[in-house]
Each structure stands twice: as structure tokens, then as C-alpha cells.
Amino acid sequence: MTEILVKAENLTKKFGALIAVDNINFEIFKGESFGFLGPNGAGKTTTMRMIQSVSPLTEGKLTLAGMNVKDNSREIKCMIGVAPQEDNLDPDFTVFQNLIAYSRYFDVPKEKAKNKAEELLNFLQLEEKRDVIITSLSGGMRRRLILARALMNEPQILILDEPTTGLDPQARHLIWTKIRSLKNQGVTVILTTHYMDEAAQLCDRITIMDNGKIIEKGKPSDMVKKHVGEEVLEVIYSKESMDCLKNTFPEARIDVVDEKIHVFTQKPRGILAKVLEETSFKGAAIRDSNLEDVFLKLAGRSLKD
Amino acid sequence: MANIIALFRVPKLSYRVWKTWMRNKDVFMKTYKTNFLPSLLEPVLYLLALGFGLGGFVQPINGQPYIQFIAPALVAVSMMFSSFYECTFASFVRMYYQKTFDAIIATPVSIEEVITGEILWGATKSLINSSIVLGVIIIFGVPPTPLFLLIPPLSFLVGLLFSSIAMCFTAIVPNIDSFNYPNFLFITPMFLLSGTFFPLTSMPELVQTLAQVFLPLTNAVTVTRALASGNIQLSVLLNLVWILIVTPIFVVLSINLMKKRLIK
Numbered sequence: 001m002t003e004i005l006v007k008a009e010n011l012t013k014k015f016g017a018l019i020a021v022d023n024i025n026f027e028i029f030k031g032e033s034f035g036f037l038g039p040n041g042a043g044k045t046t047t048m049r050m051i052q053s054v055s056p057l058t059e060g061k062l063t064l065a066g067m068n069v070k071d072n073s074r075e076i077k078c079m080i081g082v083a084p085q086e087d088n089l090d091p092d093f094t095v096f097q098n099l100i101a102y103s104r105y106f107d108v109p110k111e112k113a114k115n116k117a118e119e120l121l122n123f124l125q126l127e128e129k130r131d132v133i134i135t136s137l138s139g140g141m142r143r144r145l146i147l148a149r150a151l152m153n154e155p156q157i158l159i160l161d162e163p164t165t166g167l168d169p170q171a172r173h174l175i176w177t178k179i180r181s182l183k184n185q186g187v188t189v190i191l192t193t194h195y196m197d198e199a200a201q202l203c204d205r206i207t208i209m210d211n212g213k214i215i216e217k218g219k220p221s222d223m224v225k226k227h228v229g230e231e232v233l234e235v236i237y238s239k240e241s242m243d244c245l246k247n248t249f250p251e252a253r254i255d256v257v258d259e260k261i262h263v264f265t266q267k268p269r270g271i272l273a274k275v276l277e278e279t280s281f282k283g284a285a286i287r288d289s290n291l292e293d294v295f296l297k298l299a300g301r302s303l304k305d
Numbered sequence: 306m307a308n309i310i311a312l313f314r315v316p317k318l319s320y321r322v323w324k325t326w327m328r329n330k331d332v333f334m335k336t337y338k339t340n341f342l343p344s345l346l347e348p349v350l351y352l353l354a355l356g357f358g359l360g361g362f363v364q365p366i367n368g369q370p371y372i373q374f375i376a377p378a379l380v381a382v383s384m385m386f387s388s389f390y391e392c393t394f395a396s397f398v399r400m401y402y403q404k405t406f407d408a409i410i411a412t413p414v415s416i417e418e419v420i421t422g423e424i425l426w427g428a429t430k431s432l433i434n435s436s437i438v439l440g441v442i443i444i445f446g447v448p449p450t451p452l453f454l455l456i457p458p459l460s461f462l463v464g465l466l467f468s469s470i471a472m473c474f475t476a477i478v479p480n481i482d483s484f485n486y487p488n489f490l491f492i493t494p495m496f497l498l499s500g501t502f503f504p505l506t507s508m509p510e511l512v513q514t515l516a517q518v519f520l521p522l523t524n525a526v527t528v529t530r531a532l533a534s535g536n537i538q539l540s541v542l543l544n545l546v547w548i549l550i551v552t553p554i555f556v557v558l559s560i561n562l563m564k565k566r567l568i569k
Contacts, residue, residue: 015569054410055569074413082411088404092332101331105324105412153412 003030005157005188006051010060013046013212020046022212023060033179033189035203037196037291042209044192045085048161051190052082064157078106081155083146085162085192089134095121095145096130099152106153113152120148124178140171147178158182160191164198176201196291206291210299220291228293233263233272236283248275257296264293312561313554316417324414325422326429328405333430344387344434348379348441355502356445366504369534376442377533378501380435380456381463381526387434388464389492391427392471393484399423400475406567420563424468424556431464432457442533452532459532463525466548469555470521476562499523500530517544524548 006028013021021043028034036044049055050062053073062069064076090098096117103113121127124144129137137145143163150158163179164172179202183189193199199206200220207217216223224230235241237259245254245263252265260283265272272286333340356372363371399405410416436457443449474487498512499505499522505513516523524544531541 052411074415077411077413084407084411086404086407088408090328090405090408091403092335097331101328102408102412104327105321105409105414107413 005030006064008060008062011047011050011057011062012059013050013055014058019212024214026207026214026217028188028190030188031186032204033183033191033202035199035206036192036209037194037199037206038209039194043212044209045161048159048192052080052159053077078153079155080157080159081150081153082159083150083161083163085165087142087146089142089145091135094131094133095126098134098145099149102149103152108153116152120151124148140167140174143167143171143175147175155187157188157190160189162192199291208295208298215298216294223294224289224291227297228264228289229266230269230289231272231286232289232293234285234287235261235281237261238282241281244279248279253297255296262293264289264297313557314561315557316560318418318421321414321418322421322425325409325419326425329426341437344383344437345441348383348438351379352376352441352445372445373447375502376445376447377530378526380438380442381522381529382496382501383438384431384435384460384463384525385467385492385522388427388431388467389471391430392423392468393475394481396423396472396475397481416564416567417560420472420560424465424472424559427468427471428461428464431467432461435460447533450535452535455532456529459528462548462552465556466521466552469552469559472559473555473562476559476566495520495522499526501526521551
């Protein structure tokens with residue numbers, strides 16, 4: 001039995017003439033981790049801000065736990081924790097004071113807040129930085145502190161807007177581990193990202209957004225299989241290779257991205273390898289297909305644009 | 306028209322208005338030593354230069370030595386400067402550079418409550434600074450009376466007035482340098498022309514009337530001076546009523562303007 005926690009119907013957001021979110025529908029289940037994937041400007045953050053009940057809807061309906069964001073903004077804000085994309089930690093305070101000051105906005109009693117803050121500093125491996133002014137923290141530590149801050153009110157729903165953008169691989173993995181552990185504790189996680197690997201790593205289900213619209217939704221693995229098959233063949237571009245590949249794979253979709261030919265085929269795993277043995281292409285490689293390829297196919301361009 | 310009416314809609318507020326106030330108080334307390342020094346030094350300099358220095362060449366005004374004339378005005382000026390500064394430059398830094406308001410409105414505290422808290426904090430700064438100046442003028446020989454006890458509550462009210470006017474500017478300026486305009490076109494003329502350093506009666510009648518009707522500081526100076534000198538005329542009530550009417554209008558306007566700026 002899956003309980004619907006967030007439900008958006010015909011959700012639309014306009015800024016003047018710009019349509020940032022264009023009539024989208026989605027449902028997020030309790031306890032799952034749900035991702036919005038898409039390039040910058042796709043409407044992910046705007047959607048997050050509407051879920052947070054910070055930004056008013058232009059049209060449509062959005063409910064959290066049955067409560068309308070329009071009428072129950074205070075109740076909704078009590079049950080969610082937000083780690084925004086923008087670093088808005090309080091630079092006038094230390095790490096510990098940031099957590100305490102934030103908990104006060106939620107009316108968390110002082111003693112409870114202190115215990116919770118110590119616990120979260122421990123959970124996010126920031127104990128050593130407890131009394132440091134936050135301007136001296138590294139990027140990864142700041143993201144962790146923002147995550148800790150979002151957890152101070154023990155939220156049922158955690159909203160993470162690009163939780164690891166700009167971080168080095170180690171810092172990213174540490175945050176991923178923590179997000180997974182929160183999910184295991186039963187927290188519903190809603191995140192946005194423009195990293196396919198992040199979406200694939202963390203999300204049970206994703207929606208891909210582009211130009212304010214949802215262009216696909218589902219499980220990451222199903223989506224990859226459905227749209228781009230299991231494997232992709234990459235070959236460095238030349239006219240001869242292109243002609244030869246077209247003859248070899250008449251049914252496949254062939255794209256050119258960044259001076260490379262991508263061959264997508266629904267053929268089972270292993271077939272591409274056999275073909276490669278028989279013919280020789282310059283710079284040929286076979287790799288597992290991924291969400292980037294899905295986006296490329298659906299949007300007709302690379303996600304990095 | 307509907308847009309203009311919306312700017313004067315009275316916002317819904319709760320006890321949470323004190324949440325931002327407490328945040329600002331905590332930051333203030335961390336650095337109170339550096340905060341107190343300027344508010345202590347500035348009036349001392351004015352009293353030395355103008356009260357003692359210039360005052361030696363000035364004949365008594367209404368039977369008062371010059372230093373006694375300007376001392377209460379300096380108290381009123383500190384109410385204006387401290388609250389106006391707090392809700393322009395300091396609030397703008399919190400809003401624009403530190404994104405503090407964005408962080409707070411993700412919690413159950415609403416934008417209306419954040420801005421009200423900022424204005425209450427601006428008024429508190431007025432109370433703190435003008436009380437320091439009040440202490441300084443007593444040390445400089447202005448004899449205290451029980452009426453002095455009414456000056457701190459007045460300073461909170463005057464602080465609300467200037468904080469909310471300041472917050473209106475903060476809501477509309479494109480960047481922090483733009484505060485130079487209200488500073489030079491509004492605050493500095495007021496500082497000089499509100500009956501602070503010379504009685505308004507020495508100005509042409511038209512200027513007097515304009516100063517009374519349009520300059521908030523004139524009203525603040527008149528009430529403060531009346532309380533400090535004990536010479537209270539019935540007309541002071543008009544000045545007080547002016548402040549009591551104009552303050553809530555600007556409070557409401559500033560909250561709605563800020564909401565318009567920040568809620569997109």
C-alpha cells in the first residue's frame with residue numbers, strides 16, 4: 001500500500017511572459033526518493049519552491065499530505081526540511097549556532113535543539129567544526145551543514161535542491177551515503193539534480209524535465225532500457241564510420257554528440273561486442289547506457305547544455 | 306488601483322515576529338563592544354564641537370544655553386540614524402548578500418513576520434543607541450528629570466517610524482549603492498533642517514510648515530526636546546499624533562513592498 005504524500009495537478013508557474021513550469025502532473029509516495037532531473041532552467045527549482053509553499057502557484061493544484069500549499073503553508077513548512085541550492089547559512093554564526101538559530105524558527109525547545117544539533121553534527125561528521133565560524137568551512141562541509149540544518153525539525157519530507165553541485169567526488173559520496181541512510185529511516189526525499197549518476201544512485205523514481213515540462217517519468221533503470229537499450233556503442237566521428245555503422249545497424253538510432261557517433265540499439269547485451277570484433281572503428285567503445293542518453297534522445301540535445 | 310490597495314493591506318502576524326528580532330539580537334550581542342563605541346563617541350564629538358565650541362559664539366535660545374538646545378536633538382538624531390541604518394544597509398545585507406530572509410521563510414516564519422521582526426529590531430537599535438546618547442548628554446550637564454524616562458519608549462516608537470521608512474527603500478533599491486539617494490536627499494537634509502541645530506522659527510514660515518508636515522525628524526526632535534526641557538506645549542501632542550499615524554502606514558507599506566520583492 002503506497003500512500004501519496006505529494007500530488008501536483010496541472011501545476012503551472014509563470015514569471016511574466018516566461019513559463020517556468022508548464023502544466024505538470026506528478027505524485028510522490030511516502031518513503032520513496034523522488035528526483036527531478038533536467039538541465040539548468042528546466043523548472044526544477046521553481047517546482048521545489050512551490051512544494052515548499054514559498055512560491056505561489058500560477059495555476060493548478062498542489063497538495064502535501066492532503067494539505068493545499070495555498071492554505072496550509074505554515075503546517076507544510078513544519079513537516080519539511082529544505083536544503084536549498086543557494087548557500088544561505090547564517091555567516092554571523094558558528095556551525096552550532098546556525099543549527100540552534102534555525103531550530104528556533106520551528107519552536108524546537110532549547111534543550112531538545114541542543115541535543116538534536118549535537119546528534120546531527122555527529123551524523124554529518126562535523127563535530128570538529130562545531131564552534132567554527134561558517135565562512136571558514138569548505139564547500140562540502142557547508143553542504144553537509146545545510147543538510148544538518150534541514151533536519152533540525154525532524155522533517156517527514158526532505159527537499160534537496162542540487163545537493164552536490166560543485167562538490168568533489170569524495171564529498172559527493174559522503175552526502176549520498178547520508179541521504180540513503182535518511183531514506184532508510186523513512187524520510188521521503190525529493191531532490192533535483194542535473195547529474196545522471198546522482199539520480200541513478202539515489203532515486204527510486206525520477207521525472208525528466210525540460211523547458212518547464214515533464215518529458216518522461218519512471219524508474220531510472222526502466223527508463224534507460226525503454227529508450228536507449230542496455231548498451232551504447234561510441235565511435236569517433238568520420239564519414240566512413242558513419243556510413244558503415246548505418247549499414248550494420250539499420251534499425252538503430254544513431255546520433256552524433258561531441259564529435260562522437262552514438263549507436264543506440266535495443267539488441268541484447270553482447271551483440272555490440274560481436275560486431276566490434278568483426279569490424280574496426282577508430283576509438284570505438286561499448287559502455288552501459290545511462291540517463292544522459294535518455295535525455296539526449298528525448299530532448300534532442302545533451303543535458304549539459 | 307488594486308495593486309495600490311494591496312500595498313496597504315494589513316498583514317497577518319503572529320508571535321513569530323520576534324524570531325528574526327531574536328536572531329538579530331544574538332548577532333548584536335556577539336559584537337556588542339564594537340557596536341557600542343561609535344554610538345558613544347559620535348554624540349560626544351558633536352557636543353564638544355557644536356555645544357562647547359560653536360556654542361560659545363551662539364546666544365542662548367529661548368533662555369537655554371546652546372548645548373542644552375542641541376543635546377535633546379542629538380538624542381532624536383541618533384534614533385533616526387540607528388534605525389534607518391539598520392533597516393537599509395544592514396537589512397539589505399541580510400536580504401541580498403546573506404540570503405538570511407530566504408533561509409527563514411523556508412521555516413514556519415512568514416515573510417511578513419521576518420520584515421516586522423527586522424523593523425522591531427531597528428526600533429530596538431534606536432532605543433539602545435538613543436539611550437546611550439541620553440546618558441552622554443546627562444554627563445554633559447543636561448539636568449535629568451522624571452520626564453527623561455519617557456524618552457526611551459519614544460525612541461522605540463520613532464525607531465519604528467524610521468525603520469519602516471528605511472524598509473520601504475530596501476524593498477525598492479536595485480543595489481546597495483542606491484541607498485546614497487535617500488541618504489543625501491532625505492536623511493542629511495532632515496538632519497540639518499529639522500530644528501536640530503537651530504530653532505525652526507528662524508526659517509521662513511513656508512519652510513517651517515513643510516518641515517512640520519513632511520519631515521519625520523522634525524516631529525521626533527520637537528517631542529524629545531519638550532520631554533528633555535520639561536517645557537511641554539499642547540502642540541507637542543500634534544507632533545506625537547503625527548508619528549502615531551504615519552508609523553503604522555509605513556510599517557504596513559514596507560511589509561507589502563518587501564513581500565512583493567521577495568515572493569516570486
